[in-house]
Amino acid sequence: MNGVSQPIVKDVVLVGAGHSHVTVLRRFGMDPIPGVRFTLISRELHTPYSGMLPGLIAGHYGFDDAHIDTGPLARFAGARLYQDEVVALDLAGRRVICRDRPPVPYDLLSLNIGSTPNTGSVPGASEHAIPVKPIDGFLGRFEALKARVLARKGRTRLALVGAGAGGVELLLSVEHRLRREVTRAGFDAAALSFALVSDVAEILPSFPAAFRARFQRILAARGIAVFSGVPVTRVEPGRLLLDGHAPVEVDEILWTTQAAPAQWLAKSGLPLDARGFLAVDDTLRAAVDVFAAGDTIAFATRDLPKSGVYAVRAGPVLADNIRRTLTGRPLRRFRPQGEALYLVSTGDRYAVGTRNGLVVEGAWVWRWKDWIDRRFMRRFNELPAMAAPPAAVSPAADQQALKDISAIAMRCGGCGAKVGASVLSRALGAIEPAVRSDVVVGLDAPDDAALVDVGGDRLSLQTVDYFRAIVDDPYTLGKIAANHSLSDVYAMGGEPQTALAIATVPYGLEAKVEADLSAMMAGANEVLREAGCALVGGHTSEGAELALGFAINGLITRAAALRKGGLRPGDALILTKPIGTGTLLAADMRGKAKARWVMAAIAHMIQSNGQAADILRRHGVHAATDVTGFGLIGHLVEMVRASNVDVTVAIDRVPLLDGARETMALGIFSSMQPQNVRLRRAVRELDTVARHPRYPLLFDPQTSGGLLAAVPLGEAERCVAALRAAGYAGADVIGLVSERSGALEPVTLDLTGERLAAALAQAARPPQDDLKHGLAFALSKAP
Numbered sequence: 001m002n003g004v005s006q007p008i009v010k011d012v013v014l015v016g017a018g019h020s021h022v023t024v025l026r027r028f029g030m031d032p033i034p035g036v037r038f039t040l041i042s043r044e045l046h047t048p049y050s051g052m053l054p055g056l057i058a059g060h061y062g063f064d065d066a067h068i069d070t071g072p073l074a075r076f077a078g079a080r081l082y083q084d085e086v087v088a089l090d091l092a093g094r095r096v097i098c099r100d101r102p103p104v105p106y107d108l109l110s111l112n113i114g115s116t117p118n119t120g121s122v123p124g125a126s127e128h129a130i131p132v133k134p135i136d137g138f139l140g141r142f143e144a145l146k147a148r149v150l151a152r153k154g155r156t157r158l159a160l161v162g163a164g165a166g167g168v169e170l171l172l173s174v175e176h177r178l179r180r181e182v183t184r185a186g187f188d189a190a191a192l193s194f195a196l197v198s199d200v201a202e203i204l205p206s207f208p209a210a211f212r213a214r215f216q217r218i219l220a221a222r223g224i225a226v227f228s229g230v231p232v233t234r235v236e237p238g239r240l241l242l243d244g245h246a247p248v249e250v251d252e253i254l255w256t257t258q259a260a261p262a263q264w265l266a267k268s269g270l271p272l273d274a275r276g277f278l279a280v281d282d283t284l285r286a287a288v289d290v291f292a293a294g295d296t297i298a299f300a301t302r303d304l305p306k307s308g309v310y311a312v313r314a315g316p317v318l319a320d321n322i323r324r325t326l327t328g329r330p331l332r333r334f335r336p337q338g339e340a341l342y343l344v345s346t347g348d349r350y351a352v353g354t355r356n357g358l359v360v361e362g363a364w365v366w367r368w369k370d371w372i373d374r375r376f377m378r379r380f381n382e383l384p385a386m387a388a389p390p391a392a393v394s395p396a397a398d399q400q401a402l403k404d405i406s407a408i409a410m411r412c413g414g415c416g417a418k419v420g421a422s423v424l425s426r427a428l429g430a431i432e433p434a435v436r437s438d439v440v441v442g443l444d445a446p447d448d449a450a451l452v453d454v455g456g457d458r459l460s461l462q463t464v465d466y467f468r469a470i471v472d473d474p475y476t477l478g479k480i481a482a483n484h485s486l487s488d489v490y491a492m493g494g495e496p497q498t499a500l501a502i503a504t505v506p507y508g509l510e511a512k513v514e515a516d517l518s519a520m521m522a523g524a525n526e527v528l529r530e531a532g533c534a535l536v537g538g539h540t541s542e543g544a545e546l547a548l549g550f551a552i553n554g555l556i557t558r559a560a561a562l563r564k565g566g567l568r569p570g571d572a573l574i575l576t577k578p579i580g581t582g583t584l585l586a587a588d589m590r591g592k593a594k595a596r597w598v599m600a601a602i603a604h605m606i607q608s609n610g611q612a613a614d615i616l617r618r619h620g621v622h623a624a625t626d627v628t629g630f631g632l633i634g635h636l637v638e639m640v641r642a643s644n645v646d647v648t649v650a651i652d653r654v655p656l657l658d659g660a661r662e663t664m665a666l667g668i669f670s671s672m673q674p675q676n677v678r679l680r681r682a683v684r685e686l687d688t689v690a691r692h693p694r695y696p697l698l699f700d701p702q703t704s705g706g707l708l709a710a711v712p713l714g715e716a717e718r719c720v721a722a723l724r725a726a727g728y729a730g731a732d733v734i735g736l737v738s739e740r741s742g743a744l745e746p747v748t749l750d751l752t753g754e755r756l757a758a759a760l761a762q763a764a765r766p767p768q769d770d771l772k773h774g775l776a777f778a779l780s781k782a783p
């Protein structure tokens with residue numbers, strides 16, 4: 001999808017989107033090495049920047065201010081982004097073992113996976129304390145804590161165990177935020193109490209005395225009790241047992257004591273220090289083809305604090321050493337700074353700083369820290385514009401041709417790569433297929449799949465789909481392509497039987513081609529197997545870019561076949577999945593979509609329509625189609641024309657994927673959008689409705705979209721409830737079918753949603769209510 005024209009010769013796999021790897025990605029984005037492909041595997045898509053995490057907890061920053069979005073960054077670097085958790089390494093086979101996908105091969109590996117809390121050493125801590133690390137999950141844990149505090153009307157005793165800089169700073173931020181939230185909710189903030197507990201005699205043990213003294217003063221002024229020199233011996237529900245001190249009664253415990261390494265490293269075969277951290281040399285190398293940086297490493301010569309400062313500082317050296325390894329040059333040494341500058345905030349837009357024994361404090365120190373942190377984040381969240389690949393253009397091309405060619409260069413894959421409806425019907429108009437009596441549904445009345453009578457009880461359903469890679473990950477592409485192809489069979493109410501694959505893989509080294517092909521087919525086969533559809537053959541060829549498709553055969557009885565032309569006046573229209581994949585994938589190609597939006601869109605694309613088809617059938621479905629390249633309106637118009645009815649669509653009830661409105665608002669459309677928009681002539685009162693912000697999304701081409709179906713109005717709400725319960729969270733009733741009117745345009749967009757709401761309310765009313773309502777209405781009209 002990155003348009004890699006150069007054959008891949010080396011695969012560099014980065015595990016963890018930590019503070020060092022973000023710099024590696026940025027640097028290789030600025031200066032790529034042809035033929036070198038990066039793959040980032042990370043559990044989280046948004047890396048919390050440790051320096052801003054306390055400010056985020058305190059409420060001074062929003063989520064996106066304090067997180068690096070790996071989506072645009074990976075796109076900028078031309079890297080494939082796999083959201084997964086690495087659970088083991090196969091060093092001999094040079095493969096990374098992930099929790100939810102096939103092994104990922106590498107030529108060079110780098111680990112930047114942070115650390116975990118050391119709760120295991122104190123009985124009860126793992127069960128009853130809230131770990132702060134890994135920091136990427138802490139935000140969710142803090143939100144849950146906040147909700148519990150508010151549920152107790154503020155009456156909460158909170159203790160934080162661990163008095164390093166991270167712990168002290170976090171406690172002050174939590175204190176500031178909780179007091180504000182509790183006061184805002186109308187409760188008494190004095191009902192909150194806070195304590196800092198540590199086994200060391202003095203808080204902030206690795207800092208100068210003057211720095212410690214300032215924090216002791218600040219903690220005292222904020223009413224935070226400090227228990228130092230008292231190791232926690234056991235954690236029980238509601239209390240901390242301390243060595244040499246009476247137990248401390250608590251409602252919530254935060255745990256920030258010394259970091260521990262990820263447990264799976266122990267079995268990795270890589271060299272470890274006594275505590276289990278990765279032992280690296282001073283070039284950040286753990287093995288000849290494995291680098292590592294950040295909290296997860298340990299140097300034999302120097303014990304570095306587990307601090308983001310060092311992970312950030314290692315980034316450029318790591319990037320340089322990866323480049324040097326790939327180009328056969330000697331490696332550089334990493335020289336961590338002797339005395340780092342520490343700016344530690346106090347939660348209330350105030351901070352204390354220290355370097356070389358000098359200590360300063362004030363609101364200005366916080367503003368200084370804020371300026372440094374925001375500047376750091378801009379380097380990753382405001383990336384330089386991506387250069388368009390140079391195109392070889394014929395000197396014979398005129399201005400219009402040049403414009404068209406540049407549009408072609410940005411064409412989308414997936415169903416955005418489908419040929420437009422009118423182009424297709426013009427091209428096929430001249431074709432006269434052979435006439436056969438056993439073709440029940442063919443090109444003369446096209447539907448989601450052809451229906452062929454093969455002589456048994458059931459008809460054969462036949463359909464084919466094929467598209468260019470819309471995602472860089474071959475395994476995910478396989479899943480999407482198989483799912484998309486199966487949808488035509490489900491839309492016709494059929495049962496998938498067999499599949500033939502057609503795949504194109506880019507030219508390259510045999511091992512690389514094999515790895516991509518096997519990952520792609522593994523993804524596809526998982527989906528096909530789950531559908532009970534046997535992969536029975538296929539064809540593979542080399543080509544310019546990765547592409548995959550399937551010809552699927554299905555089975556159905558003649559009476560059960562769902563046709564597009566089955567809409568009946570009085571039906572409700574249901575859409576089973578949200579729309580917006582076209583604009584989101586186009587934005588992703590340009591590095592303008594947030595990783596969480598793209599991954600959520602992918603999750604919808606790999607959700608099967610099989611169960612939805614069953615649920616629709618149980619609720620009396622009359623007609624269905626799958627929403628793909630022609631967009632919602634395009635596929636709706638196909639149904640409306642075939643059924644000779646009118647429809648009303650409540651525009652605000654059409655479910656949308658997260659981020660689709662934002663990317664549309666940026667003016668980013670799929671390359672197929674302009675062709676789809678031609679169908680606006682089917683929509684009434686265009687002057688008014690086209691100004692609605694959701695209007696363009698109705699034409700957005702979908703890849704592996706949901707089913708658009710018609711069920712009797714009285715079944716609609718029950719059907720949607722069943723769909724949602726089955727995991728189609730976005731499913732909704734979006735419109736109504738009515739008799740064909742005399743109007744030229746069959747589609748009305750209902751901007752208020754009142755007509756649909758009234759019809760659903762009417763349908764939900766018990767029959768005796770209808771009688772009463774009818775009687776009251778009749779009486780009110782009586783002369």
Ligand SMILES: Cc1cc2nc3c(=O)[nH]c(=O)nc-3n(C[C@H](O)[C@H](O)[C@H](O)COP(=O)(O)OP(=O)(O)OC[C@H]3O[C@@H](n4cnc5c(N)ncnc54)[C@H](O)[C@@H]3O)c2cc1C
Nearest residue numbers: 016017018019043044050086113114166294295307308309
């Ligand atoms: C509350 C708090 C405040 C802090 N404040 C500061 C501060 O102000 N300044 C400072 O310098 N340090 C601070 N620290 C310390 C800092 O957070 C860590 O030192 C830093 O995050 C370590 O960075 P890293 O790059 O090693 O890994 P991380 O930033 O932890 O990144 C690790 C990445 O690896 C991914 N990952 C982990 N395991 C796997 C796996 N198995 N498979 C795939 N992906 C995986 C994670 O999802 C994540 O993306 C603070 C810590 C805490 C708890």
